[in-house]
Amino acid sequence: MGDMDREDLLSLYRQMLLIRRFEEKSAEMYALAKIAGFLHLYIGEEAIAVGAIAALRQDDYVISAYRDHGHCLARGSDPGKVMAELFGKATGLCQGKGGSMHLVDLPKRFMGGYAIVGGHIPLATGLAFASKYQKQDLVTVCFFGEGAVPSGQAHEAFNLAALWKLPVIFICENNRYGMGTPVQRAVALYENVAEAARSYGIAAERVDGMDVLAVRALMRNVVDQVRAGQGPYFIEAMTYRFMGHSMADPSHGHYRTKDEVEEHRKRDPLVVLKETMLSQAHCSEADFKELEREVGDVVTAAVKFADESPFPDPASLHTDVMVED
Amino acid sequence: MLLSYREALNQAMREEMRRDPRIFLIGEEVGYYQGAFKVTKGFVEEFGPQRVVDTPITEAGFTGLAIGAAMAGLRPIVELMTMNFGIVALDQIVNNAAKIRYMSGGQLSVPLVIRGPGSAAHQLGAQHSQSLEAWFCHVPGLKVIAPATPHDAKGLLKSAIRDHNPVIFIEAQLLYGTKGEVDEGEYTIPIGQADVKRQGTDVTIVAYSKMLLVALEAAEQLSREDLDVEVIDPRTLKPLDLQTIVTSVRKTGRLVIVEEGWRFCGLGAQIAESIYSAAFDYLDAPIARVTGEDVPIPYSRPLEDAAIPDVPRVVAAVKSMCGAA
Structure with a gap:
């Protein structure tokens, strides 16, 4: 098979590579104290955001948790504005008031990153409720980790979504650890996390979250069903975070071994796609070199933009607390 | 009507x-x-x-x-x-x-x-x-x-x-x-605007919600003892209409705040602080607070009554403040 759509795959790879290099650069900037606070990197999980969001329309809603850079970039947000937000600059997506865990890009229908585990899942049902109420054929995609699945708010949201057949797709990024606690010590049905949703009558499917094509293929089917009004859907995307939980956590620590991390790195989503492209889509090493150069330029420009941007005016401290009439 | x-x-x-x-x-x-x-x-x-x-x-x-x-x-x-x-x-x-x-x-x-x-x-x-x-x-x-x-x-x-x-x-x-x-037809009341529910010259009582009725009854009783009480209902608790309270206190020189909530860190503490800052020089006596007791509300009728401000306690607070106890 050498007839896969070359341009299509190059585009997916470019998006994943952008997230990868952006996150690596973020870690560097954190080490240089350009970025502070909590910084959770998406390295290793890129295929999920890119594959899932590739199946959406521009006007669909996307909402995420605190590990949100990947979803925001996959939605098409300007990397410069994202980096500027991480830097706490006035030119950031949220003018420096949100930070890494609270990116929002309304024009891209990226409805935000939220940092109370499970707390944004009811919001997703609300976005979906609104589109159903307004008779708009939109879907809402809600990303969260497997660590959020046992939370009460997740279950309340699953029940409401199923009860009212809301057009929402729950995507559980199962990276096997909630911070340092492995899934088998946190979720009773850890071998099949999706049972949490199935128990409310929500259709669910597991997918290889390291394979962007598999994620997108499943999502295309799911989006069609959900858009057609068949109610919510739950996807469990099996993945692995290559880095620590946050910058405060080394890539492997007391809770997992270096060998385990190395083992999962063999199925790096970038490598998986690259192998397919080389063998089945007439791509060559030269193509990847070109992508590296292109993406490298974008990330360099993003850092430059963030670095050269001003910090917020202190007077902005009190703006946007309330909507002023 | x-x-x-x-x-x-x-x-x-x-x-x-x-x-x-x-x-x-x-x-x-x-x-x-x-x-x-x-x-x-x-x-x-x-x-x-x-x-x-x-x-x-x-x-x-x-x-x-x-x-x-x-x-x-x-x-x-x-x-x-x-x-x-x-x-x-x-x-x-x-x-x-x-x-x-x-x-x-x-x-x-x-x-x-x-x-x-x-x-x-x-x-x-x-x-x-x-x-x-x-x-x-x-x-x-x-x-x-x-x-x-x-x-x-x-x-x-x-x-x-x-x-x-x-x-x-x-x-x-x-x-x-x-x-x-209630007024006939269409009307709204602006948020953040207090209302003087009873005019008076000797002492100001601030009370809201159910406690307004208690305060008005106390004012009525006090009027029979020649104490002329002004009663202000903030109606909106946040943003608080401080100006209306200040204007009243400038006239009466005395302030009693009645609230059903617990005393410690209660809303009355904040109102008192705001009035001390804005109208200290006009006060003839320390601000008095009549509040709920710092206990979980008990079931038994006499205990419940004891936990919540009532007319006699408001009357006593006013009289004590006016040296008429």
């Missing part, structure tokens, strides 16, 4: 829902049951179950859903069967509703009313009798309203529904059946 507090709330919501199809009502028993306290009588019949949404007993879930729907352009009214249950939804109210506008740098807004009865009624026990307004007032990003009369309830609820911010609207079970004159 003479209306009960309950009927005034019903009219306010009915008029607003007729005016704006984006408004929907959501909560436990709001539809076919007609509301736990019959505030939404006739609503599901007039507006249908799409706009009058009965929920399972999951306050965090449906409050979160309403916040999400507000982010997507709807204007939800959440009915909490009692404000006590707002504690279950506090993560949604504090971490999402109150912060989403700020965190997003002004991109998102949450036009939302959360309403229901607070404070004690007839021996409902510790978990159903709380006055939690100080909790909500503490959080930047929320407005808090606690009207005492049918006229104020109607005008302020209409303003709350039209406001572009999350508004906590605190009613009281013991007020639902109280009656008062």
Whole structure:
């Protein structure tokens, strides 16, 4: 098979590579104290955001948790504005008031990153409720980790979504650890996390979250069903975070071994796609070199933009607390 | 026309829902049951179950859903069967509703009313009798309203529904059946405007919600002892109309604050601090507070009575302050 759509795959790879290099650069900037606070990197999980969001329309809603850079970039947000937000600059997506865990890009229908585990899942049902109420054929995609699945708010949201057949797709990024606690010590049905949703009558499917094509293929089917009004859907995307939980956590620590991390790195989503492209889509090493150069330029420009941007005016401290009439 | 507090709330919501199809009502028993306290009588019949949404007993879930729907352009009214249950939804109210506008740098807004009865009624026990307004007032990003009369309830609820911010609207079970004159036809009362409920020259009492009735009764008794009491109802607790209170204190030189909530860190402590800062030189005596006792509200009738401010205690506080005890 050498007839896969070359341009299509190059585009997916470019998006994943952008997230990868952006996150690596973020870690560097954190080490240089350009970025502070909590910084959770998406390295290793890129295929999920890119594959899932590739199946959406521009006007669909996307909402995420605190590990949100990947979803925001996959939605098409300007990397410069994202980096500027991480830097706490006035030119950031949220003018420096949100930070890494609270990116929002309304024009891209990226409805935000939220940092109370499970707390944004009811919001997703609300976005979906609104589109159903307004008779708009939109879907809402809600990303969260497997660590959020046992939370009460997740279950309340699953029940409401199923009860009212809301057009929402729950995507559980199962990276096997909630911070340092492995899934088998946190979720009773850890071998099949999706049972949490199935128990409310929500259709669910597991997918290889390291394979962007598999994620997108499943999502295309799911989006069609959900858009057609068949109610919510739950996807469990099996993945692995290559880095620590946050910058405060080394890539492997007391809770997992270096060998385990190395083992999962063999199925790096970038490598998986690259192998397919080389063998089945007439791509060559030269193509990847070109992508590296292109993406490298974008990330360099993003850092430059963030670095050269001003910090917020202190007077902005009190703006946007309330909507002023 | 003479209306009960309950009927005034019903009219306010009915008029607003007729005016704006984006408004929907959501909560436990709001539809076919007609509301736990019959505030939404006739609503599901007039507006249908799409706009009058009965929920399972999951306050965090449906409050979160309403916040999400507000982010997507709807204007939800959440009915909490009692404000006590707002504690279950506090993560949604504090971490999402109150912060989403700020965190997003002004991109998102949450036009939302959360309403229901607070404070004690007839021996409902510790978990159903709380006055939690100080909790909500503490959080930047929320407005808090606690009207005492049918006229104020109607005008302020209409303003709350039209406001572009999350508004906590605190009613009281013991007020639902109280009656008062309500203006005919369309009117609103601005949020953040206190009302002088009784003119006087000797001492100022600030009281809101159910305690306004207690304060007015105390003022009536005191008038028979030649003490001329001015009674101010802030109506909106946040933003507080400090100016009206200051103006009164400049005239009387004495201030008693009555609240049903717990004394420690109660709203009266904040009002006192604000008045000390703004009108210290006009005070002839230290500000006095009559508050709920710092205990969980007990069930037994005499104990419950002892836990909550009553007319004799307000009368005693005023007399003591005026050297007439």
